[in-house]
Amino acid sequence: MRYRRPGLDVATHVILIIGALIFMLPVLLALMASTHTLPSLLSGGLALLPGSEGLDHYIQLLTQPAGGVAVPTWRLMLNSLIMALGIAVGKLTISIIAAYAIVFFRFRFRMLCFWLIFVTLMLPVEVRIVPTYGVVADLGLLNSYPGLILPLIASATATFLFRQFFLTLPPELLEAARLDGAGPWRFFRDILLPLSKTNMAALFVIMFIYGWNQYLWPLLAASDADYATLVMSLRRLTIAQDGVPPWQLATTMTVLALLPPVAVIVLMQRWFVKGLVDSEK
Amino acid sequence: MSTLTLERLNKTYGGNVQAVRGVDLDIADGELIVVVGPSGCGKSTLLRLIAGLEEISDGELCIDGQRVNDSEPAGRDIAMVFQNYALYPHMSVYDNMAYSLKNRRTPKEEIRRRVTETARLLAIDDLLERRPRQLSGGQRQRVAMGRAVVRQPKVFLFDEPLSNLDASLRVQMRQEIRRLQKRLGVTSVYVTHDQVEAMTLADRLVVMNGGRIEQIGTPMTLFNQPATRFVAGFIGSPAMNFIDLAHAEQTPWLPASTPGGALTAGIRPEHLQLVTAGSGDLPGRIEMVEPLGSESLVHVRLGEHDPLLVVRLSGDELPAAEQPTGVAINGPVHLFDSDGRRLP
Ligand SMILES: Nc1ncnc2c1ncn2[C@@H]1O[C@H](COP(=O)(O)OP(=O)(O)O)[C@@H](O)[C@H]1O
Ligand SMILES: [Mg+2]
Numbered sequence: 001m002r003y004r005r006p007g008l009d010v011a012t013h014v015i016l017i018i019g020a021l022i023f024m025l026p027v028l029l030a031l032m033a034s035t036h037t038l039p040s041l042l043s044g045g046l047a048l049l050p051g052s053e054g055l056d057h058y059i060q061l062l063t064q065p066a067g068g069v070a071v072p073t074w075r076l077m078l079n080s081l082i083m084a085l086g087i088a089v090g091k092l093t094i095s096i097i098a099a100y101a102i103v104f105f106r107f108r109f110r111m112l113c114f115w116l117i118f119v120t121l122m123l124p125v126e127v128r129i130v131p132t133y134g135v136v137a138d139l140g141l142l143n144s145y146p147g148l149i150l151p152l153i154a155s156a157t158a159t160f161l162f163r164q165f166f167l168t169l170p171p172e173l174l175e176a177a178r179l180d181g182a183g184p185w186r187f188f189r190d191i192l193l194p195l196s197k198t199n200m201a202a203l204f205v206i207m208f209i210y211g212w213n214q215y216l217w218p219l220l221a222a223s224d225a226d227y228a229t230l231v232m233s234l235r236r237l238t239i240a241q242d243g244v245p246p247w248q249l250a251t252t253m254t255v256l257a258l259l260p261p262v263a264v265i266v267l268m269q270r271w272f273v274k275g276l277v278d279s280e281k
Numbered sequence: 282m283s284t285l286t287l288e289r290l291n292k293t294y295g296g297n298v299q300a301v302r303g304v305d306l307d308i309a310d311g312e313l314i315v316v317v318g319p320s321g322c323g324k325s326t327l328l329r330l331i332a333g334l335e336e337i338s339d340g341e342l343c344i345d346g347q348r349v350n351d352s353e354p355a356g357r358d359i360a361m362v363f364q365n366y367a368l369y370p371h372m373s374v375y376d377n378m379a380y381s382l383k384n385r386r387t388p389k390e391e392i393r394r395r396v397t398e399t400a401r402l403l404a405i406d407d408l409l410e411r412r413p414r415q416l417s418g419g420q421r422q423r424v425a426m427g428r429a430v431v432r433q434p435k436v437f438l439f440d441e442p443l444s445n446l447d448a449s450l451r452v453q454m455r456q457e458i459r460r461l462q463k464r465l466g467v468t469s470v471y472v473t474h475d476q477v478e479a480m481t482l483a484d485r486l487v488v489m490n491g492g493r494i495e496q497i498g499t500p501m502t503l504f505n506q507p508a509t510r511f512v513a514g515f516i517g518s519p520a521m522n523f524i525d526l527a528h529a530e531q532t533p534w535l536p537a538s539t540p541g542g543a544l545t546a547g548i549r550p551e552h553l554q555l556v557t558a559g560s561g562d563l564p565g566r567i568e569m570v571e572p573l574g575s576e577s578l579v580h581v582r583l584g585e586h587d588p589l590l591v592v593r594l595s596g597d598e599l600p601a602a603e604q605p606t607g608v609a610i611n612g613p614v615h616l617f618d619s620d621g622r623r624l625p
Contacts, residue, residue, distance in 0.1 A: 170365055172365055172367035173367050173369070175354075175363070175367065176361070176367040177369075178334065178353075178354045178355060179332060179334075179354050179355065179361050180380050180381035180384055180428075181381055181384035181385055182355075182380070190380070191369055191371075
């Protein structure tokens with residue numbers, strides 16, 4: 001339902017603009033600060049206007065190591081991207097298959113499996129990090145992409161969401177498909193997957209950001225600079241040799257760290273709309 | 282071209298819910314069998330047993346004399362039309378109809394030919410590019426039919442396919458299904474809880490109650506010689522009147538050969554007539570008159586505790602309510618024993 005009253009319109013817009021400004025302010029500050037020199041930052045207080053350096057800090061960071069970070073930032077971004085994509089795609093794949101099994105197959109201990117998966121919701125990485133580290137180390141996967149991705153790849157949340165979605169589908173859909181000669185694999189590929197498109201797009205965005213923002217696990221699993229991720233390196237950058245952290249570079253790296261998640265959201269948003277338009281009418 | 286044989290078919294859910302009990306049924310090639318019964322009597326379950334969507338607990342199911350108890354649904358070559366149609370929402374009408382053919386690796390050209398042919402037969406050929414969501418209820422129903430027809434299966438199963446349509450569309454689709462089934466000559470089992478639909482469609486009618494078959498026969502056999510009190514009450518609208526003879530005082534209208542005991546007499550509303558008070562077979566009082574246009578239903582109270590008797594009159598007779606009246610019987614009286622079985 002929509003109210004049509006001009007006074008209300010103005011009020012809601014004021015509230016929305018204030019909200020947007022509050023969210024935008026830190027980002028704006030980082031963006032502005034990244035174009036100032038360090039002395040100008042240290043002397044001038046908050047940098048609300050563009051400085052003199054333009055894109056110089058971005059070029060510097062992307063092409064050469066800086067501060068406590070031993071590789072150029074493009075390398076960090078690549079590592080982060082591989083890890084985030086691996087986690088997002090892996091989580092989607094595993095959880096949709098798990099939900100498929102739980103909802104559409106009658107096997108022994110089906111509910112036990114479901115509850116086991118469900119219980120792991122209460123065990124985030126931080127809780128199980130010591131044993132996880134032990135296992136990954138024993139497998140020789142420290143400082144490798146699989147080592148970064150695998151421990152984070154199972155998702156009870158996504159499994160649960162897919163399960164709920166599958167349960168809303170009329171059971172006759174499966175029966176019609178069975179009569180039409182579709183086996184389990186075809187039913188999954190031809191009917192469940194296309195119907196789950198929009199759900200998958202939404203979950204992909206959430207899971208990508210989750211993977212991109214991982215801090216603690218890469219800190220442990222990627223001691224080698226070649227596998228360091230962007231988010232975990234932000235802090236290393238500020239370990240300064242001469243006592244003054246290079247804030248101008250830190251804010252630059254922060255802005256760089258923002259770009260891929262924003263890009264994913266913008267891209268996927270178009271996909272959502274397309275999915276909605278396709279399936280809803 | 283197929284026959285279907287059900288022998289002592291049983292289905293028990295979870296060890297104690299007996300949904301289908303000892304069903305015997307022989308269905309001839311090209312026959313349209315309508316299964317009718319109240320909600321929960323096991324009609325859908327029976328259909329799902331035939332389709333292979335449920336496992337048969339006991340008994341035997343044969344198609345063309347071949348036992349198929351253990352075949353997968355796809356292997357039985359049966360098509361089913363569901364109550365909610367169960368169209369694939371993300372596929373176009375064309376793809377919905379083509380899906381089963383694709384799964385059987387039918388050549389593309391053949392698929393195209395059969396889908397367009399079937400679409401023309403069902404008058405949905407201008408909807409082929411649409412999604413199910415873009416169709417009206419009646420159009421979806423046609424697509425669901427098309428999806429079944431295009432396969433040229435051995436058997437059609439229909440599970441209350443018209444119950445989501447409005448009344449006028451239902452009548453139209455009913456006739457169309459009948460015509461289509463005769464034209465294609467495919468053996469069919471059609472489930473409904475609507476006895477008018479059942480009567481108009483069926484070659485033979487199967488009345489089910491509590492998982493059992495009460496009677497099998499042509500619609501007119503079931504109407505004229507109901508084997509049980511249940512069938513008598515279920516077939517025909519408005520329903521047959523029942524008079525409990527154990528409590529009736531005088532019954533000179535019964536044949537002299539009627540045995541004693543706790544019997545029930547059944548008389549159809551159209552076999553009753555209103556006559557002036559004091560004459561006729563049963564004295565009563567008009568309690569309510571329902572004019573329906575082409576006919577009127579008059580509810581007559583016989584005794585204080587007796588149920589109302591429904592008398593069906595032609596439309597131009599409109600007696601006043603709250604009047605004493607006589608009721609005359611001018612048709613057959615059906616007699617049922619205390620177990621509900623018909624006396625010969
Ligand atoms: N999957 C099931 N599990 C347990 N009981 C069921 C199941 N399906 C149906 N039943 C029971 O079997 C009986 C017959 O159901 P159904 O065949 O759907 O009736 P109808 O189609 O005639 O309305 C009902 O009592 C119903 O509760
Ligand atoms: Mg049913």
